[in-house]
Amino acid sequence: MPPLRFPAVPRLCPGCHRLRFPAVPRLCRDATASGSRQSPVCARDATASGSRSPPFVPGMPRPQVPASPPFVPASPPLAPLPQGTVGQLQDSGSVQQQLLGPVKELTWKYPEMPVEPTSPPVQFQLREPVSVSSVAATCDENMVHVQVKKDLFGSGELIRASDISLGGCGVTGEDSVAQLLYFQSYLQACGSQVVMTNDTLVYSFSLTYIPTAASNTSAPIVRSSGAVIGIECHYLRFHNVSSNALQPAWIPYAATKIAQELLVFSLKLMTDDWQFERPSNVYYMGDLIHFEASVKQYNHVPLRVFVDSCLVTPYPYAASAPSYLFIQNHGCLVDSKLTGSSSRFLPRTQDFKLQFQLEAFRFQQGDTGSLYITCVLKATAAASPTDAEHKACSFVGQKWAGAGGEDQLCSCCDGTCGSRKARDLTSVSEVSVGPVFIRD
Incomplete structure (x- = not known):
C-alpha cells in the first residue's frame, strides 16, 4: 500500500506556536505475508482513535488529510486455473482451490454386464414322427374283432389295458408275450353307428385311448398322447342267393366237391413287420412293397399257395401298355x-401263405405315378410235392433259390418251366392290387 503524503508545513516565525497534527496511524502490513502480529493500532483510524482535530490557524490553509482507505490484506496473485476445473472459484475459494490442487473431472460410471460368447450354429433337424400300423380289425358276419399292439405309437411306451376302449367296451383278451390287446363286439354293440349307402352297410366304431397317470406314483404326468382310431366294417347290401326256400339236411357228394373247389384267394399289401395289412398305398422310390398271397382253407384239406405270375401296369386294366412281368415262368421272380434289385420271395412259414417283396419303381414312359399289380395265384394240396409249375424262386447271390427249399426246381427259370405231371386238385385265380402310388 503506498504511503500517505501530506502537504508541506510552512515554517513558523520565532515565538509562534507550533501546530500539532494528529498522529498519523501506522500502516498495517499483511500479517500473513510478514509473519508478525498485528498491532491494535492497525485496526483503528485517526478518527476512531479519539484524537482531536488540529486547531484552525487563520490565514493558513487547512491541511487536507486524505481519509484512510479500508484495510485490504495483500494476497499473492492467483495462478491460472488448471484445465478441466469445474466451476468458477471466487474469493477465499480461490485460495483454497490453489491449496488443495486441481479438481479432476468425475469419470466413474456403472459397470457393464459381461457379454456371453455366442455359440456356433448347431446342425439340427427335427425328427418327424413315423406312422405306425398297430391296429388291425376283422369283420365277421355279425361281429368285429380288433387287435391292438401295446406299443400303440411305436415309441416303445406300452399302454395299459384300462386306458383303451372300443366304444366304451373294455379289453376282452390280452397276450402278455406278444404284447397285444384284443376286443370283440357285435356289430350293433359298443357304441357302433350304422350308415347305409347305395351299395353297402357301414358299421363304424371308435377305438379311444385316454392315457392316465400311473397309480403307483405321485407324478401327475403321462408320456403319450390320447388318440381316437376309427374302425369300419363294410357289407354289401345285394347278394346273389338261391331262390330255393328249402335246403336239404344232408349234403350230397357233388355239392361237397364244388365247395372244395370254390377257394378264396387274397393278395394284400403288408406292413414292414408283416403283422398287419398296410393302411396306406403310398410308397417312395427305393421302398420295398410287401405282398402277401394267401388262400382261405375253411373246411378244405390243407392247401399250399403259389404265385404263378405277376404283371405291373400304369392303368387298371392288364392289357394296357407299358407293362412289366416281374414274376413269370410259373413262379420265377x-x-x-434283370435290375439287380432286392425283390425276392421270403422263406415260406405257412403253406397257405406266401410273402414276397418288390422294390418300388416307376415306368420310364407313360408314367402315371401309380402302379396296378395283377397276379395269378394257384393253390394245391399241401401234401402234393412241388414241381416246375408249382414253385417260388428268387434270384439271390447270383443263383436261384426256392422259398420252400426247392432249389433244384428253380434251375428252369433261365429257360422254360413245363409240367411234369398232372395235378388232381389245382385252383387258379387272378387277383389285382392297386393303385399303388409311387412318389420321388
Missing part, C-alpha cells in the same frame, strides 16, 4: 436278376 425275375426282377432281381
Whole structure:
C-alpha cells in the first residue's frame, strides 16, 4: 500500500506556536505475508482513535488529510486455473482451490454386464414322427374283432389295458408275450353307428385311448398322447342267393366237391413287420412293397399257395401298355436278376401263405405315378410235392433259390418251366392290387 503524503508545513516565525497534527496511524502490513502480529493500532483510524482535530490557524490553509482507505490484506496473485476445473472459484475459494490442487473431472460410471460368447450354429433337424400300423380289425358276419399292439405309437411306451376302449367296451383278451390287446363286439354293440349307402352297410366304431397317470406314483404326468382310431366294417347290401326256400339236411357228394373247389384267394399289401395289412398305398422310390398271397382253407384239406405270375401296369386294366412281368415262368421272380434289385420271395412259414417283396419303381414312359399289380395265384394240396409249375424262386447271390427249399426246381427259370405231371386238385385265380402310388 503506498504511503500517505501530506502537504508541506510552512515554517513558523520565532515565538509562534507550533501546530500539532494528529498522529498519523501506522500502516498495517499483511500479517500473513510478514509473519508478525498485528498491532491494535492497525485496526483503528485517526478518527476512531479519539484524537482531536488540529486547531484552525487563520490565514493558513487547512491541511487536507486524505481519509484512510479500508484495510485490504495483500494476497499473492492467483495462478491460472488448471484445465478441466469445474466451476468458477471466487474469493477465499480461490485460495483454497490453489491449496488443495486441481479438481479432476468425475469419470466413474456403472459397470457393464459381461457379454456371453455366442455359440456356433448347431446342425439340427427335427425328427418327424413315423406312422405306425398297430391296429388291425376283422369283420365277421355279425361281429368285429380288433387287435391292438401295446406299443400303440411305436415309441416303445406300452399302454395299459384300462386306458383303451372300443366304444366304451373294455379289453376282452390280452397276450402278455406278444404284447397285444384284443376286443370283440357285435356289430350293433359298443357304441357302433350304422350308415347305409347305395351299395353297402357301414358299421363304424371308435377305438379311444385316454392315457392316465400311473397309480403307483405321485407324478401327475403321462408320456403319450390320447388318440381316437376309427374302425369300419363294410357289407354289401345285394347278394346273389338261391331262390330255393328249402335246403336239404344232408349234403350230397357233388355239392361237397364244388365247395372244395370254390377257394378264396387274397393278395394284400403288408406292413414292414408283416403283422398287419398296410393302411396306406403310398410308397417312395427305393421302398420295398410287401405282398402277401394267401388262400382261405375253411373246411378244405390243407392247401399250399403259389404265385404263378405277376404283371405291373400304369392303368387298371392288364392289357394296357407299358407293362412289366416281374414274376413269370410259373413262379420265377425275375426282377432281381434283370435290375439287380432286392425283390425276392421270403422263406415260406405257412403253406397257405406266401410273402414276397418288390422294390418300388416307376415306368420310364407313360408314367402315371401309380402302379396296378395283377397276379395269378394257384393253390394245391399241401401234401402234393412241388414241381416246375408249382414253385417260388428268387434270384439271390447270383443263383436261384426256392422259398420252400426247392432249389433244384428253380434251375428252369433261365429257360422254360413245363409240367411234369398232372395235378388232381389245382385252383387258379387272378387277383389285382392297386393303385399303388409311387412318389420321388
